[in-house]
Every structure is written in structure tokens, then in C-alpha cells.
Amino acid sequence: MSNLRVLDPAFSDPFDAAFRRFFAPMHNEDNQPLRMRIDVSENDQGYQVKADLPGVRKEDIHVRVDGNVVRIDAECKSEKETRGEGDKVLRSERYYGSMSRSFSLASDIDDGKVQASYADGVLSLQLPKKAPAAARKITIA
Template identity: 35%
Template structure:
């Protein structure tokens, strides 16, 4: 009787595991959609570094609206493999996108923001306004 009570591992897995387990190694990981970002605060300005290897500079859009700097990218690709008869034997689609926004402080020069992409790293330079040096003046109280 114990042989009838014992369950087969195949059926255990089939009925107890989630059917669409996307964290399974057989599926692509889709949880990582945001690239790593570093922000350096230097005396002359800020430097925003976005790690985005395998992309081209045309893949990025950098916008400034009011004091919000937005970095975004949208990339689509399609890979097709055909057999000798011209029928599709495999077709893969890939779509990736991200969007990051940063609120800039009032002390930046909006007109002189620059962006460059090289070796998988998008660098955005945000210069600060020059600090006005004010002369100290003592006012006599009458």
C-alpha cells in the first residue's frame, strides 16, 4: 500500500510548481531593467554616469524639462532564422527600455549640460553656476 501512496516527482513538480515560473533558469531574466547610475558631485558641477554597454549613442534620449533631467532609451531587435524553404524555423523579438529622472538643484547651468557615450558609459556633465563672491560690508547701525 505504501507504493500507491508514494507520489512521482514529475507529477509533484507539475501540480505543485507554478506553471509560468519566469525566475526559472530556462527563461530570460526580465527583472533587471534599470542600468546602474553613479552621480558625482564635484566643485565645478555634477557628472552622471549611466552604465549601458552594448548600446549606441542614438539609442539614448536626454531631456531637460524645468529642473528634471530625464534619461531614457528604447531598443527593439528581431532575429530570424529561416530554413532552406524560406520558412521560419525561429524568430526572436527583444525589446528593452529604461527611464531615469533626476531633479537638478537650482544652482546648475541648464544651457551648458552635455552628454557623451563612449565604451558602454553614458556621461552627462551638469555644470554648476559660478558662486558669486560677495564683498563683506559692515553697515553701521544708527
């Protein structure tokens, strides 16, 4: 049995906590896929995207823009775990792996003017809209 207990502050009585866990839906937290949460906003000039990428190094983030489709790929690498002799892991909730997110926008993006920054686990993208092509007058010969 593990020496580590996960406390639920809403239930101070151990019987209530055990009863609640018994009727809670079962799921395996260890095999949950990594999820990238994003916020997208729009104004007249373009789109702003914020993506939560905790634990990811800047070098492991790749952004691609193709017309109006944006794709964000990221890889969270595991840290090498060192244990002393006789030590054992009681609980491990940190994750590693790759995650990807693609989405399309209503307007094409001017990929030459895209700006990206990454700070405190949040990727920020400034995606300016491509100016519509001017209508050309065709002369008939």
C-alpha cells in the first residue's frame, strides 16, 4: 500500500471520502492523452492565439501556417529520474509526450508577418489577415 494520500479538502471525514470515491466514475489518469488548450480571438487586423504548453521547451514547439490552417506541434520531454538506493516512487503525475492541435480560421493568414512568443508555458501567436487581392481590370482585345 502506498504511503502517499491524495487529500480532498471538501471531505474531512475519511468515511465520506471513501464513499465518494466508491461511486465516482472510474478512469485511469496514467493514460490520458496530452491536451493543448487554446484561446483564439479576432479583430479587423488578424487573430490572436494563446496556447497552454506547460513543461515544453521553446525549441520543442513548431507552428505551421498554410492559408487559413494553423497547426501547433509540441513535445514535452521527460526528465531523467534519479533515485537513491532503496528509494521508490510513491506517485508520479508529471507527463511527457507529444501533442498537436490544428484549426482553420475564416480568413487566410499573411504568413510573412506572423509573430510568435513563448513565456511562462504560454505560446502567443499574432496571425495577421492576408489583404484581399485587388480586383484587376481585364482589357478585351
